[in-house]
Amino acid sequence: MAGGLSDVPLPKQIYSVIRERIISGAYPPGSRLRERELSQEFDVSRVPLREALPQLEWDGFIQILPRRGAVVTQLSLRDIEELFDVRLALEPYAARCAAENVARGASMEALLSTMARTEELIGNDEPLLIPAVNARFHMDVVELSDNKLLVSVMNSLMGRVHWLFRLTWHHNPAVSCAAHRELVEAIRSGNGRLAEASAFAHIEHGRKPTLERLAPSLPATL
Template structure:
């Protein structure tokens, strides 16, 4: 759940993203040189670093919703050639940050209440069951310590008053709940939407941080109890409460329209 604080305005698997980029490079000899590993990070491709920079810029609002991502300007700003930039943009599209339009190129997606509701609907379908299965795994002996660790980091993040970190920690908490299920397919689906989740958490960072932590603590306790139905019910209530509060912030503070 998002939490407040200062703001400048669910994650496809990173390994899968690199494979997508590598496939494109293997089909395009002209792009092979650009896919060389980035000297700033061993094992990290240049296109991945560009993706990370643009993703953060979109979430923080440096690239506002509806803005066209002009290739030449971005290449100059990031001090890169256009080829790795073109490799990064499709990954942003897959993760819901941009859409590509004829003759306009990549444009930052614009949130509507309809889009936000769709994300919450998906979270209900996936995370309620994930909480149940996570509790089952804990009941069978799996440790919930990774989730406890994320919650403690979240408390530290709240003290920093950094909205971006708080949104990232909140996203990670929900991701680790799914990790506890040991369901590979569910984890893959979750990672395909974590980018959207973090973006929405950041946009709704006016929400109360302590309330968010209390909700996560309640969900963690339910999962640690090993009681599947209790965890399921707590997860459902948590997401619906987050939906109601988020919609209020989107309308009152962000002026987001009720469009499909």
Template sequence: MADRAYLTLREGIIGGRYPIGSRMRERELSAELQVSRIPVREAIAQLESEGLVVTQPRRGAVVRQLTLEDIGELFDVRLSLEVLAARLAADRVRAGASTDRLRELMATADRVTRAGDEQAIREANAALHLEIVTLSGNRLLGQTMAPLVGRIRWLFALTSDRDPAVQCREHRELCAAIEAGNPDLAEALAYSHIELGRVPSLTALAGRLPEQ
């Protein structure tokens, strides 16, 4: 029940059902989710550990107020972790690791991009990024990335006005480099893909989020 509550609340935050600054009252959420307050409390604690929720004096748990500084820091961390993941993934493929799952997810991303389904595009892109981390084979890297996945998906949702066709093309090129077992090219393309998203994302969010 705690897992179900966590997933439901996380998707609600990412999708905007629970807007930034809204209170996460245990009693109301337990009634909404039809569970006791204990799994809701556990879910909120997990969301807080992932940076989606904060606890404030006299207000309790609220959906975190993201800032432009937060977004910039998230891009900085992604440049370190996801670029490393791309390089390691290509190394593993060169050593014989299968890319079947990566190819499958890229095909899904292609399909939903052509269909113009915004939510499906966000989910497919997030799954693709996560699979590259998994394909890296580095467990510590995976454990380090896990708490950031929600915030990355939240970023994707907040900046959905970026051109999905451009993102899809960049993903396709990155996946091709990984499948070719070319770590140098995969590293460069991963860096370029993330960094090229920084300015459009910050521009899209300027005026919607505070600076700090």
């Protein structure tokens, strides 16, 4: 691999490319990722591949199985439910901390920039680009919390959130955008409890339509 990512360690480059292909559906659930084919495609030895694959497994994108190697994770409705549960435990707290930090003078520049980018994509009717920006918005809120452990945990989780957003990209993005605006204003107000409630309501509001949308294509459990 070569090009503009040359300053990024090779295993991380490989991780990013494979992760994006899984999220986009280029590598569908259940498909095998064969080391020989990947090493030939990326023009690398198997060493950086074997560093990238465990991180993909840790982040929930693949499973490394005996005698089968790396296989893209098959999601179930239970997995989606659990993802919502964990997000509800962490993201409202992050929003509360973010608002309290803003009240102490922290900058909202990154969050506002991502919000503006979302509105731009909706205005230009580019729905396939919105899931990544939505995930970035939620991560911006977490980073504004200034809680290093929370940021680390959510960094690992956010890839699956992005994957979920991509699976349901055909939802009306304007609804999510409106909820994001409400959350931004709650954080801007500096009222931690208001921001916490806004984040909780936004995430929980998405649970039922997400499960209904995915029910025809995902098993209940595995």
